[in-house]
Amino acid sequence: MNLALRDVQHNLFRFVLTCLGLSLLMAVVLAMIGIYNGLVADALNIVRAPQVDLWVVESGTKGPFAEASKVPPETRDAVARLFGVAEAGSITYQTIEADHAGSTLRLYVIGYERGRPGGPLQIAEGRNLQQSHFEMVADAKTGLALGDKMRLGRNRFTVVGMVRDTMNSGGDPAVFITLADAQVLQSQLAPAAARVQAARGASMSEQATVAAVIARLEPTADAAALGRTVRQWKHLQAMTQAEQENLLIRSVVDKARRQIGLFLGILLSVSAVVIALIIYTMTMEKLKQIATLKLIGAPDRTIVGLIVQQSLVLGLAGWGFGLVLILAIKDNFPRRVVLEPLNVAVLGAIIFGVCIAASGLGVRAALKVDPATALGG
Amino acid sequence: MAQGKGEVIVDLKGVSKHYGEGETRVDALRALDLSVQAGEVVALLGPSGSGKTTLLNVIGCIIDPSAGQVALDGEMVFDGRWLRRDLRRLRLDKIGFIFQAHNLLPFLTALDNVALVLHLAGRSRADAQARAQELLDYLEVGHRARAMPALLSGGEAQRVAIARALANSPRIILADEPTAALDSKRAGIVMDLLRKLASEQDACIIAVTHDEKIFDRFDKLFHLRDGRLEQDDTIQAGDPQ
Structure with missing residues (x-):
C-alpha cells in the first residue's frame, strides 16, 4: 500500500495546482538555461x-x-x-x-x-x-x-x-x-x-x-x-x-552570460526554497496522521517513504510539466531558446537532489513527532 | 503462554513518571500499581492533568516510566533491553488504540485504514484486505468499506477505528474517550461491543473516559488523583442498565 500516492490521489486537485506552480517555476529555469545557451549559440553561429x-x-x-x-x-x-x-x-x-x-x-x-x-x-x-x-x-x-x-x-x-x-x-x-x-x-x-x-x-x-x-x-x-x-x-x-x-x-557575450548565469543560480535557489517549503508544509499538515501512524506501529521507513516519495513525485511532475511547457512556447521567445538534452537531464538531477534535501526537513519534523500527540491530552 | 480469563495482561508495579527536575518537577504518576486481567474492561477517571493520558502512554509503550515495572502480556518492558523499534513492534502486535477523534487516515478508505495495520504487521495485501473486510462486516460497517473517512458518520467512523484497533488481535486495547463523539445510545452500543470483543478475544480494555452514562459498562473504575490510582467503589460498575 503506497501511502504517498494514496495521499496524492486524495488531495489531487491541490497537488496538481502545486505541481502547476512548480512547473511554471521550472519552465522559467529552463527558459533561462535555454536563453543562456541561445546567447552563446547565436554568438558562435555567426562566427561559424x-x-x-x-x-x-x-x-x-x-x-x-x-x-x-x-x-x-x-x-x-x-x-x-x-x-x-x-x-x-x-x-x-x-x-x-x-x-x-x-x-x-x-x-x-x-x-x-x-x-x-x-x-x-x-x-x-x-x-x-x-x-x-x-x-x-x-x-x-x-x-x-x-x-x-x-x-x-x-x-x-x-x-x-x-x-x-x-x-x-x-x-x-x-x-x-x-x-x-x-x-x-x-x-x-x-x-x-x-x-x-x-x-x-x-x-x-x-x-x-x-x-x-x-x-x-x-x-x-x-x-x-x-x-x-x-x-x-x-x-x-x-x-x-x-x-x-x-x-x-x-x-x-561574457557579461550577458555571467548575468544570466547568476540569475539562473538565483532561480535555482528560489526553486530549492519553494520545493523545501512546499514539502515542509505538506508534512506539517500531516503531523497528526504521522503521529497516528507511529502510534499504531508504522516503522520510520513508512513515514520517511511517505514524505520522500511525495517530494519526488512533486519534483518530477514540476520538472516534466515545466519541460513540456517550455518546449511548447520556446519558439515564441524573442531570443533563441536552445535546450540541450544534457541541460534538461542535469536540471532533473538537480531537482532530484533538491527534493531529497528538501524532504530532509520534512522527514526531520516527522521523525520528531511524538506518537503521544495522537492521543488526547 | 496459556491464555484465558484471569490471566493478568497488564501489570504495573510502583510505576512513577515525572517531568522536569527541581522546582519545575511535575509528578504525573506516583508509585502506581495496576493489574488488569484478560476480558476485563477498566475505566480511568480523573480531572484534566491527573495523569490519565500519561498512564495510557506508559501502558502503550510510548513513554517510559521514571521508575517501576511494567509487564504487558507476560513480557517485562522498559527493562533496558527494549529498543524503540521493539516497542513499536510490540504496539503493532499486542496493543490496539482507539482515539477520541477516530484518527482514521483521511486518504485511505475505511477498508484500507484497517488493512494498513495488518499490512504493517507483514500480511499480504489480499490477506489484509480480506481480514479487514471480515472485521468491518463483524462490526456492521462492511457496506461502508470503500467509503473515505470524511463520508462516514461519527458512529461508523468509530466502528472502523475499533476494527483497526482489533485488526492484529491485540491483547490490550487502549481507548481514549472512545464515546466522547457519540450520543448516549451509540456510546452504549460501542461500549457493549467493546465488552463483547474483550471477552471473545481474551483482551483487556483500558479506557479513559468522562462519560458517566457508560460507567456501568466497566468492570472496574479507577480514579487518578495527583498521579495516584484509587479504585472507585462508590460507582456501581459492571452492571449495565
Missing part, C-alpha cells in the same frame, strides 16, 4: 557560419565582432595568394533598423562576395543570392517571407531565401546581401554630414572598406603560421577560428 579557418582584421582591433574593423578590400587578394589558403572572401557586418510593413526591424546585415566564403551556411527555403544587387537572404526571425520586398537605405531588396537561427550575439536576426550592396548601404547610412558632403558633389574621403577578410585553408595548412605571416604586414591582424570564437565568448 562562414566556415573559415582564418580571420584577417584591422591591426590593433579585435574585430569584426568585439570591435569595429576596417580593412581595404584588396586585402582579400593578398590573403588569397598566401600559400595554404584555399579561398578567401571579404565580409562586412552592420546593424541597421529598417521599416517594413508598418514596423521597425532591427537587422544584422552581412555583406559577402557571391561564390566566396561568408554566405549563408544552409538555405532553409528559397535559394541563395544569384543577382549582384538587391536580393537578400533573411533569417526567419526577421518575420520576412520569401518574395517580400523591403527598403534598406535607398534601395529595395527582395527576399529570395530564408535561413534559420542566424543572428548576432544581441539577438538581431541576420540578412545576407552582396558585398557591393552592403558597401553602398554603409555609405548611405553614413553620418548625416558625410551624406550632405556627398550630395554637394564633394568626393568621399574614405574609400569603401570591409570588416574582415576570411579564409578557408588547405587541409595541410597551419593556421597559426599563416596568422603570423599576416601579422607581419603590420596594418593587419589575424586570428584563427578558435581564437575568434574564444574572443567572442570572452569579451562580447
